[in-house]
Amino acid sequence: MKYNELILNKQRKPNRVGRGISAGQGKTAGRGTKGQGARKSTPRPGFEGGQMPIYMRLPKLRGFKSKRPVVENVYTGQLDQIKKTIVDAPVLAEAGLISNAHIFVKLILKGEVKSKKTVKLPLASANAIKAIEKAGGTFEKTERLGRPAKKMSKQD
DSSP, X not given: OOGGGOOOOOOOOOOOOSXXXXXSSXXXXXXXXXXXXXXSXXXXXXXXXXXXXXXXXXXXXXXXXXXXXXXXXXXXXXXXXOOOSEEEHHHHHHHTSSSOTTSEEEEEOOSOOOSOOEEEESEEOHHHHHHHHHTTOEEEEOOOOOOOOOOOOOOO
C-alpha cells in the first residue's frame, strides 16, 4: 500500500450555527422564523399538536397471551364438601371447585376445617396448613399435574 493510494474519509467539522450573520448560519440558525420547529425542544414522537395521535385512534390488535400460569384458589371451608379423605387436584376438579385438574391450585384459609383430610396440592398458605393440621389432617406439597401427551396417529 502506498501513501498516495490511501482512501481517507474526509471528516467535516460540525457547522456552528447561531454565531452571527457573517458565519452563514446566524440569527435564526437555519430554523426559519417562529413556530414549533424554531423552538428549543421538539415534541415527543407521535405528537400531533393536541389532536388524538394515530396510535391512540386506531383499534388495538387482539391476541395477547399472558405467560403467567393461572392459579385458582380453594378455601379451607370448602374442603368439607368433599367426601374423600385424600384431596388433590383431580378430586377438586371432580367436585367442581376448580376448572380442571391441570392448573395450579392454592389452598387459602377461609372457613373452618372440621374433618381430617390429607391435602396434596402445589400451593397453600401457612395459615391454611396450620388449620388442616389442627383438624388432624396433613398437607403434602406436590407438583402440578401435567397434561397427558397427545398421541400421534400413524397414517399408512
